[in-house]
Amino acid sequence: MKRKKFIAIAAATAAAVPLGYYGYQKSKKVYNQVNFPAMLAQFCSAEELKGIGSAYLQTVPDERDAEKLKSLLLAGISAQKITSSNANEHLNKKTEEDFLKENVKVLNQWVITHTEARQCALFSLTYK
Amino acid sequence: MHIDARQLENNTIIEGDICIIGAGAAGITSALQWKNTPYKIILLEGGGFEYDDKAQDLLGGKTIGHPYYPNRSSRLNYFGGATMHWGGMCSVFDDIDFEKRDWVANSGWPIQLKDIKPFYPQAHEILDLGVYEWGAEYFLKNDSSLKPLPLDEKIIWNKMWHFSPPTRFGTKYRKEITEAANIHLYTYAHATEITATENVNAITQVTVKNHAGKTHTVKAKYFVMASCAIQNSRQLLVSNKQAPKGLGNDNDLVGRYFMEHPEIQSGELWLNEVTPLKFYEQPKNKVRAELAMAPDVQRNLKILNATVSLMPLQLSKKAMPSVTIYQEQDPRKSMDTFIKYSSLDKRNFLQRTFSKSIFGSYGLFTRTEQEPNPNSRVVLSATEKDELGVPRADLNWQLSHLDKKTVFELNKLIGQEVGRAGIGRVKLKDWLADDSVKDLPEYTSGGWHHMGTTRMSDDPKTGVVDADCKVHGIDNLFIASSSCFTTGGAVNPTLTVVAISLRLAAHLKEKIKGSEKA
Numbered sequence: 001m002k003r004k005k006f007i008a009i010a011a012a013t014a015a016a017v018p019l020g021y022y023g024y025q026k027s028k029k030v031y032n033q034v035n036f037p038a039m040l041a042q043f044c045s046a047e048e049l050k051g052i053g054s055a056y057l058q059t060v061p062d063e064r065d066a067e068k069l070k071s072l073l074l075a076g077i078s079a080q081k082i083t084s085s086n087a088n089e090h091l092n093k094k095t096e097e098d099f100l101k102e103n104v105k106v107l108n109q110w111v112i113t114h115t116e117a118r119q120c121a122l123f124s125l126t127y128k
Numbered sequence: 129m130h131i132d133a134r135q136l137e138n139n140t141i142i143e144g145d146i147c148i149i150g151a152g153a154a155g156i157t158s159a160l161q162w163k164n165t166p167y168k169i170i171l172l173e174g175g176g177f178e179y180d181d182k183a184q185d186l187l188g189g190k191t192i193g194h195p196y197y198p199n200r201s202s203r204l205n206y207f208g209g210a211t212m213h214w215g216g217m218c219s220v221f222d223d224i225d226f227e228k229r230d231w232v233a234n235s236g237w238p239i240q241l242k243d244i245k246p247f248y249p250q251a252h253e254i255l256d257l258g259v260y261e262w263g264a265e266y267f268l269k270n271d272s273s274l275k276p277l278p279l280d281e282k283i284i285w286n287k288m289w290h291f292s293p294p295t296r297f298g299t300k301y302r303k304e305i306t307e308a309a310n311i312h313l314y315t316y317a318h319a320t321e322i323t324a325t326e327n328v329n330a331i332t333q334v335t336v337k338n339h340a341g342k343t344h345t346v347k348a349k350y351f352v353m354a355s356c357a358i359q360n361s362r363q364l365l366v367s368n369k370q371a372p373k374g375l376g377n378d379n380d381l382v383g384r385y386f387m388e389h390p391e392i393q394s395g396e397l398w399l400n401e402v403t404p405l406k407f408y409e410q411p412k413n414k415v416r417a418e419l420a421m422a423p424d425v426q427r428n429l430k431i432l433n434a435t436v437s438l439m440p441l442q443l444s445k446k447a448m449p450s451v452t453i454y455q456e457q458d459p460r461k462s463m464d465t466f467i468k469y470s471s472l473d474k475r476n477f478l479q480r481t482f483s484k485s486i487f488g489s490y491g492l493f494t495r496t497e498q499e500p501n502p503n504s505r506v507v508l509s510a511t512e513k514d515e516l517g518v519p520r521a522d523l524n525w526q527l528s529h530l531d532k533k534t535v536f537e538l539n540k541l542i543g544q545e546v547g548r549a550g551i552g553r554v555k556l557k558d559w560l561a562d563d564s565v566k567d568l569p570e571y572t573s574g575g576w577h578h579m580g581t582t583r584m585s586d587d588p589k590t591g592v593v594d595a596d597c598k599v600h601g602i603d604n605l606f607i608a609s610s611s612c613f614t615t616g617g618a619v620n621p622t623l624t625v626v627a628i629s630l631r632l633a634a635h636l637k638e639k640i641k642g643s644e645k646a
Contacts, residue, residue, distance in 0.1 A: 043398040043553055099548035104540070109395075109561040111543025111554045 033087045034073050035122040039095070040112055046127060048108065053124030055107045056117040069122040073115065091115060130306040132176070133317040134340035144170035144312065146636070147334055147348035149319045149363070152209020153622055154608040154629040155354035156297045156305060157254060161633035163308045167640070170346055171311060172336060174318035175206030177298065179460060182339050186318055186514045187359065188457070193504065193524035195451050195570055196388075201459035202576050203356050207315060208298020210356065210576070211622075213459060216294025218255060219287060219619035220248055220262055224423040224433060225497070226615075231430035232530070234385065234500040237614040238586040238595040244627050247634075251626035256300075257290040258414055264288055267407075267415055274407040276417065279545045286407070287420035287435055289619075317344065320518050322351070322367040322375055324602065331375075331605045337516045350604045350636060354629065357386060357578035357611035361506045362521035364582065364592075364599075376582065376592045376599040383506035383581050386523065387616040388574035390531055391450070391495045394560055395539045396441055399488035399552040408438040408490075418495075420618065421538055429541075431534040433618040434496035436542060444491020450573035492539060492554070495575065497618050499530040506581050525574070532568045536560050577621050582611040597632045608632045 041049060057064050063072065074082060077090050098104065098113030105117050112120075133140075146162065148155050151173035159171045175183035188200035196202075204212050221241055228236025252260050261267070264286040268274050276286055305313050317336040324331050334346045353360045361383040365374035374382055407417050418435040426433060439447070456462045498504075504526035508519040536556070543554030559569050585591020588600035593612050599605040608629040610621040617624070 039400060039547075039550075040553055042400055043555075096548075096550070099544060102544060104544050104547070106540060106543075106556060106561050109556045109558055111540055111547065111556065113547065 033084045034070055034091065035119055035126050037095075037112070037116040037119040037123075038088070038092070040110065040116050040120070044110070046123075049120050050124040050127060052108045052110060052112070052117065053120035053122065056105070056121045057124065060121075063118070063121060064125070066122055066125045069118055069125070073118050073122065091119065129309065129311065130313045130315065133314045133336060133344055134338050134342060136342060136344060138342050138344075140342075140344045142170055142312075142314065142344055142346045144168040144346070144348045145640075146170070146350045146352060147346050148172065148352045148354050148608075149334060150174075150209065150353065150355035150359070150609075151207050151298075151305075151313065152354065152356070153211050153297055154625050155209070155352075156301050157251075157626050157629040158352055158354055158608050158633050159305060159311050159313075160301065160308075161630065161637075163304070163311060165310060167310060169311045170348060171305065171313045172317040172319055172334070172346065173207050173313065173315045175204075176315045177207050177302065179204070179206055181458070182515070183316070183318070184459065186516060186518075188514065189358070189509060189512070189520040190522040191525065192522050193526050194572070196523060196525050196574060197451065197454050197462075197576065198457050199358060199521065199523055200457045201454075201462050202578070203358070204459055205318075206298065207302065207313075208296055211295060211297040213462075214292075214294050214576075214622065216255075216292035217289055217620045218252075218257055218292055218623040219289045221617040221619065221624055222420075222423065222433060224426060225617035229427075232432060232499055232615065234502070234590070235615050237584055238591075239584070243595075244624065244631065247627035247630040248623065250630055251623050252290070254295070254626055255292045255623060256295045257292055257623075262288050264417055267417075273404075275404065276407055277403075277405070277419075277546070278549045278551065279419075279542075280548070282422055283425055284419050284542060284545050285422055286417035287619075289416050289418060291414045291416075292622075314344075314346075316340070317346075318516060319355075319363055320366070320516055321369075322363060322605075324367070324370040324375060326370060328370045328375070329601060330603050339515065350606065350640075352606045352608050352632065352636075353582075354608045357581040357609060358506050358521050358523060360607060360609050360611040361581035362508065362518075365506075365508050365521075366518055375605070376602060378601065379589050381583065381590070381592050383521075384502045384504070385500045385580040385583050386504045386506055386525060386578070387498050387500060387580040387613065388525060389495050389577050389616060389618070389620070390498055390527060390535075390568055390572045391493065391575055392535065392568060392572045393444060393447065393449075393491055394436070394494040394535050394557055395492040395543075396444075396555045397438065397490040397492055397542070397546065397552060398555065399490075401551070402488045403551070405438055405488075405490065409440075419542055421541065425541065429537045431537050432497040432499060432530060434494055434534050434538045435618050436538060437493045437495070438490040439493060441489035441491050444493070447491070449571040452571055488552075492542065494535045494538060495618060496531060496534050496538075497616050499528045500580060500583070500615055501526050501528050527568055527572070529566045532560075532566060535568065575620060577610065577616065579610040579613040579616045579621055582607050582609070584612045584614045596635050597628065606632055606636065
């Protein structure tokens, strides 16, 4: 139930954000994409995602900074050209590349990519 | 021909050409290879044609290592042996299983898969396994409803399993054995001692006893031990009149390297789309696939061979470790337990369809080869004897760090490949993900697969039998059993036990033919 509830909230948020905040604080919209590992979020509750993020940050304390994580996750896209759409595409591609390069981690029992781990870390720092 | 050894006069001397000790899958297979030949075959069975609690008690002994099933109920002491309660799962060994692998201590058979392979088709038929096909492509081509997971086969491939009905050897082959004029089946003829010549280079006789107080002597030119790994090693160890350490045990190897297939729930597979996994589920069409690791992956990661089966997660969560529920001393009660737990999935069609998560979720169940470990062993009890006066065999099953590492790496790899395919994610069990836990947990079960206590090697210092299953140093003593396995592979042993028995029979025929010519 936790998962289903979270997915419903996430889906509603994803739908509401572009409508309610259209034209407002573009970077916040991008955050919503960047801190949301889409595939993993289908199976994990918000608390689980936060737990994974915290576990990651314990292993890499240097990255305990939302802006730093965001820039690491979005590295490769010009800051001027970042949109929620291309951020999403970029992160999906990075996740795929991680799997291809075997850049995977086991965090809180989940086998996930480094990119997903960073997304969870950002989620744990930004999701209230 | 059938003779009840309880009805014979005490101290009867039974003579034949070949004496086969044990009438389970290996013994019955071995005996049938001699049907309608000029040779007189003596087939010895410790029990009768039906379950007998007194005969069964002769198999009792303690388990003193990793938690395990009671010795008393893990095998059956009557005609047909363990096939009278087995599940019927069969698969073939892989090439890598026979290789010397530097990262697997004590690995490396003196034979290769190609030496066993010619005997698999006949073994397949004996076990009623249907069409002799082992490639996934064959089954996928013939049934469009079977869909494999889209994983990279160079990393994770689909290893096929066939399901025997299961063939109960005691039922299916009873008539053929008892009607064969040259096969003399003696029931209630429990082998208690094997006697060698003074210089211990040949066996002269086997002593058999029963609860009727009868003792008989069996003399033959060749002897084939065809019991399970616990009883074979026990019989060798108690036969210590001519060889104080036991027959074939000059190098303290008999009873050592006991192996099982550690089995445990290891994780969860979460799919992002409802994906019917009929290809991997318990079949109606008598075959299914499991996820296996490519040999190069095993080499690169320096791990053992292992496979993973899938079960709907809700069902998997209800399943309890076998080793915690099969603790009855009476094997009939274990069978009741088996029926109770195997019918857990009482859901109707609609419940089956809709009880799955909307995403599709499966429990991952790993069965792994275990690293051969000399401290994992069968020992004779210093204090306990059975009713016929034979020291009982105690089992000290031990595992090693490599066993857990293998389960971890395989499940992580499946997670990686599932992610790479973009179809979902894998969650490992907490104990598996915890790298401070070095061993498999206490509730790790076995598959009732006893292997390795008279292991095969060309060198008597590292093995009890040679490549022909002959006990080193003893010219006429052979072993047809999974006790000869040097390593256990990742799959259930019965098919390979039957194949090895066929191979041994073929070898003995050649040997006898050669000696007659000479």
